[in-house]
Amino acid sequence: MSQVPRKLPQEEGDEEEEEEEEIVGLAGYADGAESFSDGDAESGGDEAFLDFNDPFSTEVKPRILLMGLRRSGKSSIQKVVFHKMSPNETLFLESTNKICREDVSNSSFVNFQIWDFPGQIDFFDPTFDYEMIFRGTGALIFVIDSQDDYMEALARLHLTVTRAYKVNPDINFEIFIHKVDGLSDDHKIETQRDIHQRANDDLADAGLEKIHLSFYLTSIYDHSIFEAFSKVVQKLIPQLPTLENLLNIFISNSGIEKAFLFDVVSKIYIATDSTPVDMQTYELCCDMIDVVIDISCIYGLKDDGTGTPYDKESMAIIKLNNTTVLYLKEVTKFLALVCFVREESFERKGLIDYNFHCFRKAIQEVFEVRMKVVRSRKHQSHVQKNKRPTPNGTPRMPL
Ligand SMILES: Nc1nc2c(ncn2[C@@H]2O[C@H](COP(=O)(O)OP(=O)(O)OP(=O)(O)O)[C@@H](O)[C@H]2O)c(=O)[nH]1
Numbered sequence: 123m124s125q126v127p128r129k130l131p132q133e134e135g136d137e138e139e140e141e142e143e144e145i146v147g148l149a150g151y152a153d154g155a156e157s158f159s160d161g162d163a164e165s166g167g168d169e170a171f172l173d174f175n176d177p178f179s180t181e182v183k184p185r186i187l188l189m190g191l192r193r194s195g196k197s198s199i200q201k202v203v204f205h206k207m208s209p210n211e212t213l214f215l216e217s218t219n220k221i222c223r224e225d226v227s228n229s230s231f232v233n234f235q236i237w238d239f240p241g242q243i244d245f246f247d248p249t250f251d252y253e254m255i256f257r258g259t260g261a262l263i264f265v266i267d268s269q270d271d272y273m274e275a276l277a278r279l280h281l282t283v284t285r286a287y288k289v290n291p292d293i294n295f296e297i298f299i300h301k302v303d304g305l306s307d308d309h310k311i312e313t314q315r316d317i318h319q320r321a322n323d324d325l326a327d328a329g330l331e332k333i334h335l336s337f338y339l340t341s342i343y344d345h346s347i348f349e350a351f352s353k354v355v356q357k358l359i360p361q362l363p364t365l366e367n368l369l370n371i372f373i374s375n376s377g378i379e380k381a382f383l384f385d386v387v388s389k390i391y392i393a394t395d396s397t398p399v400d401m402q403t404y405e406l407c408c409d410m411i412d413v414v415i416d417i418s419c420i421y422g423l424k425d426d427g428t429g430t431p432y433d434k435e436s437m438a439i440i441k442l443n444n445t446t447v448l449y450l451k452e453v454t455k456f457l458a459l460v461c462f463v464r465e466e467s468f469e470r471k472g473l474i475d476y477n478f479h480c481f482r483k484a485i486q487e488v489f490e491v492r493m494k495v496v497r498s499r500k501h502q503s504h505v506q507k508n509k510r511p512t513p514n515g516t517p518r519m520p521l
């Protein structure tokens with residue numbers, strides 16, 4: 123799939139954003155919001171429904187911070203997950219020397235900003251306004267290099283978490299025990315146990331045992347990083363229980379084993395039914411998306427190269443040699459449903475397709491509710507702005 127970085131329009135009227143730009147800019151950390159997009163899709167008949175981005179453009183996006191010591195792998199994670207950089211290429215990444223912000227607005231449920239920090243940020247530097255940064259943060263991912271001595275990383279983790287918690291107790295703290303590709307299975311478990319124990323002991327010693335840390339074993343050389351990121355992002359989606367519920371109803375009525383709702387560009391799954399996720403199943407789904415998009419890029423585009431590799435017609439069926447069928451269908455411009463179905467259940471494809479149709483409609487309704495909330499919030503802030511008197515005391519003219 124083409125990954126053309128393109129600037130999103132600046133979010134006008136978003137006072138919090140404006141304030142941030144200014145402060146971060148002054149501190150000399152930011153390099154502006156670089157963004158990536160899915161590439162433009164053709165406008166089809168129900169494109170107005172499928173293109174969910176616009177109504178949310180003024181919504182404040184939850185922020186995900188990537189922090190950790192130098193060379194722990196922060197930028198590599200961002201590049202591999204959101205820019206399809208191959209893991210080997212990350213060897214040539216330069217050290218980050220200022221905060222890099224990126225908008226991820228490729229799906230209506232997955233709208234957030236990622237802030238990649240330089241290692242060793244100095245909380246005592248007066249130009250670093252950490253209070254402002256933590257205030258608007260949804261998740262703080264702290265990356266620890268598991269192949270290195272992690273004592274210094276643990277001290278830094280403690281400092282970062284305690285500072286962040288003081289400013290904003292609602293932040294989700296996500297600890298990536300990273301680069302585990304270099305460890306044996308036993309060593310992985312032992313490292314996770316040790317880091318978990320030490321980090322929580324440090325918090326308990328400081329009387330902060332109420333802070334909850336979540337731990338993930340990750341590596342950019344396999345799918346673990348996508349899975350961990352999926353879980354981080356899912357926690358920021360308020361509609362997650364509704365999506366899970368819809369998926370549960372869908373699979374139980376269609377004889378499906380497992381279903382994932384995927385963001386096609388990043389291969390993050392934003393929801394799945396409540397049966398446990400098995401890593402191999404997830405990997406197969408990721409591979410299927412890659413195959414579909416690759417084939418579609420080669421054979422699906424028009425002769426003049428226009429069109430998109432993923433659209434309303436996108437669907438694929440792959441029969442595996444273990445009597446399982448993988449079934450992919452487009453849900454929105456950015457989302458795909460990937461299902462695992464037994465061969466005998468797939469004989470009732472008509473039923474699955476009908477239920478899928480109902481599922482898609484239900485998703486549409488969830489979006490519509492969300493759109494209404496966003497619109498009414500927009501309207502309220504607009505009314506309040508106009509109520510404020512002008513500097514010379516005359517009432518504001520309606521716009
Ligand atoms: N083995 C292994 N190496 C990794 C992994 N992730 C990143 N690396 C390597 O770690 C090195 C540092 O990666 P960066 O992404 O630049 O680290 P960073 O945390 O952004 O570093 P700063 O910008 O200096 O703070 C690179 O050589 C990567 O190839 C991983 O999962 N496994």
Ligand SMILES: [Mg+2]
Pocket residue numbers: 196197198216217218238239240241
């Ligand atoms: Mg970096």
